[in-house]
Amino acid sequence: MFTLRALIRMIPGTILTVSFIMLCRPCAAQDSPLNKKFSPAQLKADLQVFSDSLLLLHPAIYRYHSKDVIRHAFDVAKRKMDSPLTATEFYNLTAPLIGLAGDVHSSIELPASIHQAAAGQALLFPFDVRIIGDEIIVASNNSADSTINPGTRILSVNGQSASQVIRRLSVMFSSDGTNTTFKKRMAEQRFAFQLPYAYGFPT
Structure with a gap:
């Protein structure tokens, strides 16, 4: 379940109205790769293979952050791996690490099977959005609720x-500097996929 609080323009030119929307979605099947721990x-x-590869192969790993900062970030992630995790939970811990390199050509991707399972089980966020500054605007509505219009x-969430939400999702990607x-x-x-990856799938 995604719980949204949104400002909806009911009629063009009228005052914006506050609305609370509950979007119920199917839950992930028990045998889904989304649930494998x-x-x-x-x-x-x-994590060790990732760390060793990044430190060995990246030509400028310490350009934007010191060795101590990067090592500390990896240590923090490692301490959060003392109990079983799913692939998406592991991704949430490791994807921000590669962003420390400040290199748009370096990234971490989940296996295709994860994306396929999320899409196949209708577990995605049902709106296309635009991010403008610190605001999230509905660009198109792919849900069954026709009252939510583009521009909402x-x-x-x-x-x-x-x-x-923007900060949480943005750190999963690398950029230059x-x-x-x-x-x-x-x-x-990638909002439709990244939101449930970051905040968990509907239950």
Whole structure:
């Protein structure tokens, strides 16, 4: 379930009205790859391979952040792997790490099976959006609720303000240097997938 708080323009030119919308979606099947959990040993082994590869192969890993900062970030992620995690939970811990390199050509992607399962089980956020500054605007409505029109401003999702959601999704992507515009564009383009990946699938 996604809980939205939105400002909806009921009639062009009229005052904006606050509305609360509950979007109920099917839950992930028990045998879905979305639910498969990996042991702490598996998670930490993959994290070590990732860390070793990044530090060994990236030509300018410390250009924007010091060695201590990057090592600390990896240590924090590792400490959060003391219990089994799903692939998306592991992704949430590791994707922000590669962004520390400040290199748009470096990224982490989930397996295609995860994307296919999420799409096939109708677990995606049912709107295309545009991110403008710290605002999330509905660009098109793919849900069964026809009252939500393009131009609707989403104020919060699951209790998280629009600006919090944007920050959470943006850190999952890499960009050159400290550029944030590209990260927002990526979050915008992949919003339907990234939102449930970050905040969990409907239950």
